Amino acid sequence: MPGTVAGIESDPAAAVAISFDAVGKRYGGNDSGAVIALDDIDLRVRRGEFVAVVGPSGCGKSTLLRLAAGLEQPSSGTVAVQSDSVGFIFQDATLLPWRKVLRNVELCAELRGIGRTARRARATRTLAAVGLADFADKLPGQLSGGMRMRVSLARALALEPEIMLLDEPFGALDEITRLGMQEELLRLYRDNAFTALFITHSVSEAVFLASRVVVMSARPGRIHRVIDIDLPTPRTRDLRFDPAFTALAARVSASLKEAS
Numbered sequence: 071m072p073g074t075v076a077g078i079e080s081d082p083a084a085a086v087a088i089s090f091d092a093v094g095k096r097y098g099g100n101d102s103g104a105v106i107a108l109d110d111i112d113l114r115v116r117r118g119e120f121v122a123v124v125g126p127s128g129c130g131k132s133t134l135l136r137l138a139a140g141l142e143q144p145s146s147g148t149v150a151v152q153s154d155s156v157g158f159i160f161q162d163a164t165l166l167p168w169r170k171v172l173r174n175v176e177l178c179a180e181l182r183g184i185g186r187t188a189r190r191a192r193a194t195r196t197l198a199a200v201g202l203a204d205f206a207d208k209l210p211g212q213l214s215g216g217m218r219m220r221v222s223l224a225r226a227l228a229l230e231p232e233i234m235l236l237d238e239p240f241g242a243l244d245e246i247t248r249l250g251m252q253e254e255l256l257r258l259y260r261d262n263a264f265t266a267l268f269i270t271h272s273v274s275e276a277v278f279l280a281s282r283v284v285v286m287s288a289r290p291g292r293i294h295r296v297i298d299i300d301l302p303t304p305r306t307r308d309l310r311f312d313p314a315f316t317a318l319a320a321r322v323s324a325s326l327k328e329a330s
């Protein structure tokens with residue numbers, strides 16, 4: 071609806087980066103075999119905000135992200151993204167095994183047509199930002215899973231995106247690596263000031279990272295509740311032992327249980 075987009079623009083104080091208005095997504099046409107992946111989704115992600123989405127498997131989290139990415143179109147309603155500068159990170163690092171790390175980091179910028187000198191400079195900088203400056207000449211196969219995910223982060227950051235869409239990026243990592251990556255992501259978020267929409271099925275990950283947590287229910291995928299995470303920033307490792315953190319995690323868990 072054009073009116074919705076105009077509404078966003080006329081209210082710069084509440085600048086919205088991503089909006090879902092009455093969004094539905096159905097796969098497989100109108101017959102009885104159709105799946106309603108998302109139903110009546112209303113969500114606004116403000117510019118600079120970090121929103122995490124949790125929900126049971128199959129509740130439409132990835133669909134939500136693919137809609138924001140423009141990889142799919144909604145069956146009903148409107149998805150509006152107020153920037154064309156968008157980076158994606160998926161659970162798999164999806165590096166090209168034959169390209170050295172630095173050349174992998176350059177890849178998206180290369181596909182966007184950014185010139186060689188500029189993209190090499192950006193790739194070198196973002197690789198250093200994720201702590202892998204010394205691994206520029208390695209091949210992906212020579213890195214650990216956590217390091218490969220950092221390369222994937224560096225590759226997305228090299229586009230200097232205003233919006234980051236992340237679909238369970240740390241889901242395949244072991245617990246210790248995962249906690250380190252969460253802190254690293256928050257640091258990159260502070261330094262680069264992007265808007266983040268982050269999918270996870272980990273309650274503690276959502277609470278640690280986000281300023282708001284969206285809890286979804288399944289079949290059909292709907293927003294069950296949105297919980298504000300008013301924890302102090304910058305968030306450090308110790309926060310996970312703070313009673314305020316534990317209380318919020320318990321609230322999100324309880325909502326998730328209601329929704330399942």
Ligand SMILES: Nc1ncnc2c1ncn2[C@@H]1O[C@H](COP(=O)(O)OP(=O)(O)O)[C@@H](O)[C@H]1O
Binds near residue numbers: 098125131
């Ligand atoms: N391309 C597709 N074609 C048909 N059904 C799909 C497709 N993608 C997802 N689905 C279905 O839509 C629902 C939501 O999927 P998805 O968004 O992947 O959920 P989640 O990421 O929360 O696990 C599931 O029932 C899934 O099987």
Ligand SMILES: [Mg+2]
Binds near residue numbers: 131132133
């Ligand atoms: Mg998914």
